[in-house]
Amino acid sequence: MYFFLSNFSFLEICYTSVTVPKMLFDLLSGNMAVSFNCCLTQMYFFFLFGTTEFYILALMGLDRYVAICHPLHYSVIMNRQFCYQLILGSWLSGCIVPVLPTTLLTQKPFCGSKIINHFFCDVGPLIKLSSPDTFYLDAIVFTVSGIVVLCSLTLVTVSYLFIISAILRISSSAGRHKAFSTCASHFSVVTLFFGTVIFMYLRPTSGENYELDKVVSVFYSIVTPALNPLIYSLRNKDMKRALVKMLQKRDNSCRKLENINSISLNTFYRKH
Incomplete structure (x- = not known):
């Protein structure tokens, strides 16, 4: 559990470092300009760390499932080598997934407005600026995002179904409380992060909901990472x-x- 938490903490530092320092600098200096290459770089790394976070949250759900449903085999199943392989696979997948949307965006003309209606270079606002016809690019981003979110969400959901089933079979209330407390923090983080990202990326394009999109983006890019250390710390007895x-x-x-x-x-x- 602490191995995955340490990787998750490092990931959150990287995830917030992509957007928050630049945003604070823009607010303090008043200089909102960003070069095209820097904008695409920010979008790629934001996509990378966001994708990796989905996978690591899913792995943390799998880890809690093995710990609660198969406690006697936990050290054998979740051995160090297997955990390293899971984390490495998550980071490699996170690096590969944003390559296609970023490559396609570099080939767009961007000959219209140069003003991004957002506080960082997110993929949605950039697609809207790229060209008049964005149907195929929207479809590709929607498909890629859907695969990442739904695969990780399916693993988390199945893990928690088995966890809840195992907890309900525990006879003592103290045992049920102890088992539930080990995954309560993870469940809270999953609900916050998955809920806001699904609303943002897995819904039909509404056209003019730019202000709502920015508010939702604040939650999954700033508020949720800021709350995660508090959630995990306050729910941990140690x-x-x-x-x-x-x-x-x-x-x-x-x-x-x-x-x-x-x-x-x-x-x-x-x-x-």
């Missing part, structure tokens, strides 16, 4: 214990400092 110890240690240090200050003040008043 993290809670470490946080309590840190706060207690800080409270004891403050009390010692207050005692030292009071002793120093008393000594000062006695001398004067």
Whole structure:
């Protein structure tokens, strides 16, 4: 679990680094210009990390399924070599999937408006600027996105169906609570990320919902990655214990400092 979480954390850092620093620089400087090559590069890496995140979330669901439904065989099934292969396959797939849409966009004329109605170079706004006839490119992006999302969502859904079935067969309520708590954080993240991305990319083109698209994009590109560390930390007992110890240690240090200050003040008043 922690191996997948560490990869997921690194992925989230990369995912937000593609858009947030450039967005903050644009807001602070007022210079909204971006070159064509930089724009396509940003789109490719955003697509890459987003695709990889779907796969890793699906693998985390698979990991929870094996841990809950086959606990005695967990260390044999999810061995280190198999986990490395799964992660490597996720990153390689994430690198390959955006190649076709990016290559097709580089061949478009972009002879109309040069203003992107978005806060980063997403694939949808770029397609709208590429040429008047975007049917085939829209269809390709929709198909590629659908395959990535539906495959990973199917794996997550099947994993959770088996997990829920196994949890309901546990006789004690404490055992059911413990089993459910191990996957509650992952389920929350999956709901937030999958829900917003599906609404954004797997719906018929509505034409003029640019403002709504930007609001939804804020959720899956900024809000969800910002909430993920809180969700996983607050649902983890080890993290809670470490946080309590840190706060207690800080409270004891403050009390010692207050005692030292009071002793120093008393000594000062006695001398004067």
